[in-house]
Amino acid sequence: MYILQNAFRNILRNRGRNMLIGAIVFVIIIASVVALMINNTADGVIDDYKDRFAAEVSLVPDMQKLREQLMEESTDGSVRMTRPIIPAEQYIVFGESDYLQGSIYTAAVGVNNDDLTAVDGHLGGGTNRRGGSMGGGGSFQPTLFLMKLLGNEFDDFTDGLREIAEGRMPENENEAIVSTDLAELNELSIGDTLTFESELLDDEGEPHEIEYTITIVGTYYDATDEYAEGIQQNAFTNRRNEILTGYDTVVSAFIPDHSGIDINATYFLENPDYLEAFAEEVYGKGLDSIFDVTTDEASYNKIVGPVEGLKSISLTFMIIVLIFGGTIIALLSSIAIRERKYEIGVLRAMGMKKQQVAFGLWSEMLLITCFCLVVGIGAGMMVAQPVTDMLLEHQIEAAEASVSQTSGPMIMGMGAVPANSDAEPLENIDISLGLITILQIIGIALVLASLAGIVSISKITKYEPIKILMERN
Amino acid sequence: MSVLVLNEVSYRYEGTKKAVLKDISLSFDNGKVYTIVGKSGSGKSTLLSLIAGLDVCGTGEILYGGSDLKKLDRDNYRAKSIGVIFQSFNLLTNATAVENIVLSMHISGRKEKDKKMFAYELLEKVGIDKETADRKILKLSGGEQQRVGIARALSHNPDVIIADEPTGNLDRDTEEDVLNIFTSLAHEENKCVIIVTHSKKVTSIADEVWGMHAGRLLAVEQKAQ
Numbered sequence: 001m002y003i004l005q006n007a008f009r010n011i012l013r014n015r016g017r018n019m020l021i022g023a024i025v026f027v028i029i030i031a032s033v034v035a036l037m038i039n040n041t042a043d044g045v046i047d048d049y050k051d052r053f054a055a056e057v058s059l060v061p062d063m064q065k066l067r068e069q070l071m072e073e074s075t076d077g078s079v080r081m082t083r084p085i086i087p088a089e090q091y092i093v094f095g096e097s098d099y100l101q102g103s104i105y106t107a108a109v110g111v112n113n114d115d116l117t118a119v120d121g122h123l124g125g126g127t128n129r130r131g132g133s134m135g136g137g138g139s140f141q142p143t144l145f146l147m148k149l150l151g152n153e154f155d156d157f158t159d160g161l162r163e164i165a166e167g168r169m170p171e172n173e174n175e176a177i178v179s180t181d182l183a184e185l186n187e188l189s190i191g192d193t194l195t196f197e198s199e200l201l202d203d204e205g206e207p208h209e210i211e212y213t214i215t216i217v218g219t220y221y222d223a224t225d226e227y228a229e230g231i232q233q234n235a236f237t238n239r240r241n242e243i244l245t246g247y248d249t250v251v252s253a254f255i256p257d258h259s260g261i262d263i264n265a266t267y268f269l270e271n272p273d274y275l276e277a278f279a280e281e282v283y284g285k286g287l288d289s290i291f292d293v294t295t296d297e298a299s300y301n302k303i304v305g306p307v308e309g310l311k312s313i314s315l316t317f318m319i320i321v322l323i324f325g326g327t328i329i330a331l332l333s334s335i336a337i338r339e340r341k342y343e344i345g346v347l348r349a350m351g352m353k354k355q356q357v358a359f360g361l362w363s364e365m366l367l368i369t370c371f372c373l374v375v376g377i378g379a380g381m382m383v384a385q386p387v388t389d390m391l392l393e394h395q396i397e398a399a400e401a402s403v404s405q406t407s408g409p410m411i412m413g414m415g416a417v418p419a420n421s422d423a424e425p426l427e428n429i430d431i432s433l434g435l436i437t438i439l440q441i442i443g444i445a446l447v448l449a450s451l452a453g454i455v456s457i458s459k460i461t462k463y464e465p466i467k468i469l470m471e472r473n
Numbered sequence: 474m475s476v477l478v479l480n481e482v483s484y485r486y487e488g489t490k491k492a493v494l495k496d497i498s499l500s501f502d503n504g505k506v507y508t509i510v511g512k513s514g515s516g517k518s519t520l521l522s523l524i525a526g527l528d529v530c531g532t533g534e535i536l537y538g539g540s541d542l543k544k545l546d547r548d549n550y551r552a553k554s555i556g557v558i559f560q561s562f563n564l565l566t567n568a569t570a571v572e573n574i575v576l577s578m579h580i581s582g583r584k585e586k587d588k589k590m591f592a593y594e595l596l597e598k599v600g601i602d603k604e605t606a607d608r609k610i611l612k613l614s615g616g617e618q619q620r621v622g623i624a625r626a627l628s629h630n631p632d633v634i635i636a637d638e639p640t641g642n643l644d645r646d647t648e649e650d651v652l653n654i655f656t657s658l659a660h661e662e663n664k665c666v667i668i669v670t671h672s673k674k675v676t677s678i679a680d681e682v683w684g685m686h687a688g689r690l691l692a693v694e695q696k697a698q
Binding site for chain 2: 002006009013014342343345346347348349350351352353354356464465466469
């Protein structure tokens with residue numbers, strides 16, 4: 001106890017030197033507080049976005065790779081690219097993975113009903129068989145469909161682009177909702193039962209008729225353009241002709257090894273780090289190597305990129321401050337010990353043990369550090385938010401400048417995943433001081449104090465009181 | 474039984490060939506004042522530093538209470554068993570006089586309820602009043618510093634008190650007071666007091682006077698009891 005009391009008195013006795021050491025420790029602590037607050041808050045933000053974007057996996061064809069493959073196989077130099085598809089049953093097999101926390105399946109099939117008039121039916125129909133000629137049958141003329149039966153495609157409702165006009169959403173198999181336009185055109189009412197025909201093609205390209213019997217349970221308003229997605233304008237691509245039902249309803253007519261029902265899946269990983277393992281698994285289960293197993297990296301990078309830059313800058317800054325500050329503290333401690341050599345000699349001559357002298361010196365440094373810690377945390381909290389805002393602003397500007405430099409004539413293959421147009425970079429981060437940050441700062445402070453203590457101890461162990469006093473005398 | 478026994482003690486400084494102390498054998502008893510006289514460089518202060526446990530002898534042995542100093546915890550020995558009054562005081566200069574005394578008591582582990590009050594009393598005994606006791610050592614005169622040094626040496630009630638020219642910076646009256654303290658410590662409190670000095674006055678209070686020349690113990694003058 002008396003060592004601590006003496007240490008406290010010594011701080012006051014040597015104000016000049018201790019103020020200098022205190023100022024350096026203060027600078028290190030305030031820099032560490034700001035850097036760690038930014039770092040830890042950014043970590044939280046990044047983890048959150050990682051969970052949202054990096055956990056969502058899509059199987060996307062690499063069109064560039066496909067083009068190269070076709071070019072190699074082509075004899076006359078011309079290629080006809082068709083979008084490769086993943087067989088429906090593979091989607092389901094891929095979904096049975098321990099790496100996934102869940103999967104969302106959607107399904108689509110072109111349908112016709114001779115008794116119904118499709119919106120823009122006079123423009124003709126289309127086919128959902130991308131490329132049409134997959135599987136041979138070169139002379140086969142595909143059936144043109146006027147309507148689409150979509151399974152589990154309800155995103156527009158959550159996005160506010162569509163909403164129920166009457167009735168309810170489909171809840172059971174063979175229930176569906178239709179657009180108000182289609183309902184009005186055909187005087188359809190809730191409770192009406194309709195039969196739709198479609199066809200699936202086997203490996204030989206032979207068609208097999210299938211049928212859906214659907215009960216209308218509601219109608220929906222559609223606030224989007226009729227041809228929001230399609231380049232071709234016909235009844236098939238008209239969004240008003242989309243009959244929305246459950247996934248199970250669409251795949252109920254599914255026949256293995258037959259194409260015609262377009263199934264899609266989005267998988268959600270248990271942990272974003274499982275991406276590689278999941279990819280390995282699905283390739284092992286037969287996924288064509290033309291497909292990439294990807295996350296929405298572009299959106300993630302666009303949103304989180306500036307935050308990662310901010311984190312990196314703050315960490316680099318902290319490391320530099322720690323290295324320089326630590327070196328200066330070590331040097332100052334070394335000089336201070338030389339100055340206090342006589343004092344150490346006297347204490348040792350009085351019978352104080354080396355470890356007690358070292359503990360006293362370390363306690364002095366610890367007390368100075370504790371004082372700086374309290375003041376530094378307070379000051380750090382005050383400056384962290386403005387510093388973050390300023391750095392983040394620079395990062396966003398830099399990211400925008402980088403994008404504008406690289407976004408000249410960009411060729412994007414079919415099926416590539418562009419950054420979501422509505423994905424905006426994070427413009428604000430609310431910096432906060434958490435328990436972990438406080439513990440980390442205390443850890444850094446203890447390391448600083450101990451660094452000075454180690455320098456002192458290493459010097460003291462070399463000092464013998466008789467030599468010190470003889471030198472002095 | 475002698476409190477301190479030196480058996481054929483020799484010593485040479487690191488890196489030198491010449492022995493500073495040569496085969497010194499000597500016993501010190503409680504209740505006596507010893508003075509060691511000799512020219513500068515004769516080895517007196519070196520002998521004191523060995524007795525003080527600040528250094529260890531090359532050959533021979535120094536026994537305290539029958540135990541070899543080389544085998545004892547010398548920090549503990551310095552803190553509790555020996556009180557040293559240095560020629561150049563060796564006080565903590567940025568601390569006050571009373572803080573120096575209290576710190577010494579803490580290091581020795583002396584169980585005194587009010588250490589500060591005891592320190593003031595001790596300082597008063599050597600002629601330092603309370604006001605002076607609260608001043609930093611740097612602001613005290615040489616004589617005052619010497620008295621603080623004496624008070625510090627006595628603060629932990631050691632068995633052996635060793636002093637290197639303890640009255641060199643004192644005026645005649647204070648010298649008289651300090652010598653009275655030494656004789657009283659030896660004769661009334663049964664302490665062993667060893668003084669290195671050039672002063673005939675100091676020698677005059679000694680029970681035994683030893684001379685040193687070129688590292689050897691030369692002569693002894695023993696007062697009749």
